[in-house]
Amino acid sequence: MKIEPFKVELWMNEHEEKAVYNTGETCVDSISMEELFELAEINKEEKLTELMQKRLTYGHIFGNPVFKQGIASLYKEIDPEQVLTTHGAIGANHLVLYSMIEPEDEVVAVLPTYQQLYSIPESFRATVKRHTLSPENNFLPDLAEVRQLVSEKTKMIIINNPNNPAGSLMDEGMLKEIVAIAESVGAYVLSDETYRGLTQAEEDSPSIADLYDKGISVSSMSKVFSLAGLRLGWIATRNPEVIEECSLHRDHNTISCGMLDEELAGIALAHKDKILDRNKKIVRDNLKILDEWVQKEKHISYVKPQAGTVTLLYYDFDRSSRELCIDLIDNHGLLFTPGDCFEFEQCIRIGYACKTEELIAGLNKFSEYLATI
Template sequence: MNIKPFGVEEWMNAWETGARYNIAETCVDSISMDELFQLTGENKEDFLKNFCSRRLTYGDIEGAPALKRGIAGLYHSIHEDEIVPTHGATGANHHVFYSLISPGDRVISIMPTYQQLYSIPESYGADVKLVHLKKENGYLPDLEEIRRLAIPGTKMICINNPNNPTGALMDKEYLEEIVKIAESVGAYVLCDEVYRHLTQEDIWSESIVDLYDKGISVSSMSKVFSLAGIRLGWIATHDQEVLKSLFSHRDYNLISCGMFDEAVASLALKHKDVLLERSRNIVRESLAVLDAWVQSEPHVSYVKPKAGTTALVYYDLPIDSYTFCEEMYKTTGAFVTPGDCFEQPHSMRIGYAYGTESLKDGLKAVSKYIRLKGEYNA
């Protein structure tokens, strides 16, 4: 299989360790196990005693019942038997394509988004068509363009809601328009929903699976629940043929998830409201900090995110984003992601939810670098 290098992950792997100000991180400020027990009020000793007495088998092959109950509680209509646990959302996205996409299949995706959503189906020989998100449309997909590309027999439409890297959010009405297009050609809609529920307003975040029987939701414990270290994600769908294919293909590449990962996730999801409140408070406070900085910094601009933990920020200096981000890292210690990782030149993705003080310090460092470059290019 030939596949393009994964731009954003290669950048993170190369530079994240040693960053002085990490404002590239996309998870809401990660928590420790001790913090998880403090937040939930669960008894740590009882949890560990119970787990340590268990034999370390493969566990529940199709997922621990408590885990699947917790995941189902994040949706309006999903049942426990309509969930496939995976190794993170990256494992979930890959598994969907691995299970459903064949050479020649028409797949419609968007850009910018997480690269898996177009590079993996392309590597399988799919006929991938991209819809480019535009600032002037608030980074929402052009419905007419999707409609034009959705020819009879289209296999899948891939979206990301909230969007990474822009923070754009499609509401129920917008998603329903995409569902109508998919229904007209019998296509699946795969929605990467790893930032779902991280809204700036107190609203219910719609999931594609609550709106469409052929909708496929992917998510994880990493971003919203601050538990990336347990590497646990899932796929949710009502489509029984899809579920059959997912479980069949799972025997070849996954078998089961880790018992400890599932136990920790089950505990966290039992107290999802507490963790969601914490995460929403962090993203709202942090976005206010970022927005104030953008308004005060004359060399940058953005479309203010509606949800999620990331923003795509443009700068007006005559320098490509890889050079910009690498030089800034070496000069100031500020670590952001080049926009060119998402094929968005002269921009950077800023992750704003990994600690307010770190964000403030990191943004000061970005301004310092911009001033230095501005003086150099004057």
């Protein structure tokens, strides 16, 4: 089965380890096991002794119950049995699309977004209609255009909320309108919600799984909870057909997730409020720094993100995004992601949720570079 190369992953694979200033990272500053235990007020020695006694079996085939209960607590209408655990959100997205999309199906997907959300259904020979978001519309969908794109053949509408790479956020009103569009043709809505909860304002960030009985939410422990090393994600949906189909297909590529990983994730979600408080402070403090920097840089502009950990920086000089990013990483140790990884140009993606000191150092280095333009 042929599939388009995953541009952003290929870029990170080649260049991330060269970074002196990693402003390409998309997770909130990662936490260690020791920091996790401190946040959870767990006795480290006792917990490690307990973990060392565990036999390393497959563990819970359908997911550690504590972990699944923690996932369900992130939603209003989801029960633990309506959750499937996966190998990261990347595994969750793949499992949904692998299970639900056939060659004769039609899919409507937003762009820019995480590439697998449109490249995987394209690889299955489905018809993918792309809805391109624009900075002029604050990287939010044009609902009139979405209505024109759907048809009686549309099996699924695919969105990404909050958006990667733009940092835009669809509110409940817009999500309900997308639900109405999907309902009009009987389509599912798959929402990659990997950054859900990391809002700049104190506002609710509803899940599609709570708003629509054919809504499918995908997320992970990586971005919002700073635990990418656990490689855990999930599918949450109230739709029994999706649970059944994804469960059948899951047997072919997962069996179970790591038992120690799920144990640690269960601890994290049992203390999710503490981690979210930490991480919202990081993204909000760091965005203030980024915003002040953008305002003073004459060559740079952006649509200020509403949520998540990333955004697109537009520049006003004549150079491809890939050439610019190669120059920055190879000659200055500064990592960004080229806009062309998301099929956009004249922009680069920055991850601003790293350690504050690293963000400041990276922006200062970029300022030195821009001064030479």
